Amino acid sequence: MNILSLFVAVPVLMIVLLFLCKEMKQIRTVMVTGASALLVLAATLTVMFIKERAALPDVEMLFVSSTIWYAPLNITYAVGVDGISVVMLVLASIIVFTGVFSSWNMNMAKEYFLWYCLLSLGVFGFFISIDLFSMFMFYEIALIPMYLLIGLWGTGRKEYSAMKLTLMLMGGSAFLLVGIIGIYYTSGHSSMNLLEIANNLHIPIEHQRWIFPATFLGFGVLGALFPFHTWSPDGHASAPTAVSMLHAGVLMKLGGYGCFRVAIYLMPEAAHELGWIFLILTGISVVYGAFSAVVQTDLKYINAYSSVSHCGLVLFAILMMNQTAMTGAIMQMLSHGLMTALFFALIGLIYGRTHTRDIREMGGLMKIMPFASVCYVIAGLASLGLPGLSGFVAEMTIFVGSFQNADIFHRVFTIAACCSIVITAVYILRTIGKILYGPVQDEHHLHLTDAAWYEKVSAVGLILGITAMGMYPSGVSEMISKSILPIIEKLSF
């Protein structure tokens, strides 16, 4: 069996085992073992990939394997990875792993983890697929568990948020599906394989003009593209901790990855022609998201809007269409995934103890929960781009890359997006100052405990990722930038 298919097989196995579980202990054993297996698998894959890449520097995708599935429709189950997918798989496995620890004490744990595994199954499957059909299938598999995860285990206006999130994302996938079917038929209905379509087939430009917007919009909804980002704050705010982590950390990356891999890769001409429309929208996302975060008082809403801003930056960089900016985009996905997951893990931790997420009702938590507070500061600093942490590396690369586009249109948007960093600093520092420092607002908070061991595992795991990336960015960027070359070549026709 191909090593990549194991990424799908492990969650399937976990689901089957979960069905057999009876006690909480067994459930935890299954989840921890499974998530660790995935983590090990991702690490092994990275090592294997680097070795294989050194041996075969010119091949676009490695570990490619393809099995015919629906012969009459040219649908195959095809897997393969390049540097970008490997990085995404590592990210996903880290977050799935830490998410398990963040949802240590769930009620109805069995059902919760069943849907959780299904969600991760979809995420992993999406990143390894290079066939449009199976890619879309995994994409939808990842979306639908959100409804129940939020609706059942969420907080606040959970039913409303769950429905809104599901319907908006499904609406996006309606655009996406018509785009995918369009790609298949206009490229001569002979293959659903991404590589095959990109290298050997051609989609006529008049069709690209409608397929590109459809696919970009379809994936863009998941990447919180303005004005289709409204599901994100409500959804994240209502979701349980681990689901917010997984959703903001990984699922939103599906959008960026898809825009990149499907929309731009397969339709470079239309991307050149129509990219500016989406650039305006993503520019708005970046700035508007940041400003919205400033006025929020709910911790989760602050973070959700910050995610809109940061994920907007991913799409923004992808649309700059040069190697540096795109490398930055992928690094931003990685960096944002890790730090948002950390944020949500800590917010979940704090909320679980204080029972409030309103920053006006909290203060002086540094004295009460030193461990959690320090982690929060680290996450905050990573988010506002402190050198040495992941955020700096990613944003720096993006802005350097964006500035390479010399025309006035791109320059204006680059500068506007740069300003969002300042706004980020405003809301991050304000939040940190308000809830961690100063006098204790509520005397009941004085008796609260610091993070439990499982919460520490989760936080430390994510911080390790953030610092590793901040300290040794060249390792990551090397893996990514080589894989971007084929796309850049297509763009500079």
Next chain:
Amino acid sequence: MDFNNFLLMGQEIGLIAVFLILFIYDIIGSEKSKRYFYPFTCIIFAIFTLWGFCPKPAGEAFGGMFISSDMTVLMKNILNIATLIVFLQTFRWLDAEDTRHRRSEFFTITLITLLGMYLMVSSGNFMMLYIGMETASLPLACLAAFNKYKEKSAEAGVKFVLISALSSAVMLFGLSFLYGAIGTFYFSDMTSRVVGEPLTILGLVFFFGGLGFKLSLVPFHLWTADVYEGAPTSVTAYLSVVSKGAAAFALIFAIYKVFGNIEIVWQQIIWWLSVITITLGNLFAIRQNDIKRFFAFSSISQAGYILLGIIAGNAQGMTATVFYVLVYVFSNLAAFGVISAVEHASGGKTSIAAFNGLYKNNPKLSLVMTFAVFSLGGIPPFAGYFSKFFIFMAAASAEQYLLVFIALLNTVISLFYYLLIIKAMYIKNAESGAVSRFSSDTYNRISMLACILGILVCGFLSCIYSGMSEISFGI
């Protein structure tokens, strides 16, 4: 007389044999021996269904009146599977006080309607198609009114009989136009003679209207909700799956075989019909409080999706349509299995509120419902995703991208109301008088197990679709 003609009608003759066996058993069997009537029926029909999968001869019988091909055999097998599942779901209902002594009537009447549907599928002549349709329709009215002491059931029967009489009249009117314009009713002779003259087109439109009633396409759908609500649940299941499937099969044959030349005309008709059928079906489904009415409108919109496959006009379209119906059989019948179980456990309640908090007391049943609803909504990894995807691909192969897009937006709406059921089962708290924990009967369990198996397997086993694709044909 050439007896080879009868060999081609193997399945029909087999069905009549099953019918006669049951009939005789009912007449001469003692009261005591009738205890085994129900299991005997299920077993004998299961054997008959299995036998249907043995290779059958293909050809034309009675001078082209009756056509048997691999495709018709497959379609009849799908109808058989659906009927068998419906039979398995009737145990509790037929065991009740006022229906027990009429149990055999249900089975024999159902088999007669099934025979009519066989003839519809196999017809090579419009007269044959009409006879099949009538054979299928009239007994269905008896079935709808089967719970004759219930007002709504009787009302459903009357409505159904009036509407099917009306639709037959409309269809006959159209057929007379066709006969006047072309001069023959044999499909094979008509094909080349159909040109786009107004009389033929008028005939086509009326013919379409007649079948539209059976398929419950908007604007011919007005009977659907009332009849579905009033009829006994198992009959509703039969109506929504078997009767609809047979009408879709008959439609696709008639359109592909006869009207291939005027593709452009019927494509327009289907385009508009499917758009309004899907949209209106979905919008009305949102507002329903009764789960049977709810599934009535859901099945209306599903019929609109079926049209998406037919519009393609090529072999791919036929494959996608047949595959869609197969998956629809499993998904919808799984849902109806749960509905009838809940109905009997709650003493006849069919409101959506009866499903509130179902998960807490009956997790397995709600899991079945979840699978069914997700499959109907087209969510992977369930079979419904595959069948929807293929039907969209079929429509796109005829370059109907706009239609595909409208249909896709509608899947979002449909997801909304399907999620309402999920919400009722999982998220909402049970009110007082909610369904307590109960176990459904063995037969119903088998039926739901079969449906779940179908929902899980049909998508991943590509050989089913590929096999269909080999025996499909286009215009």
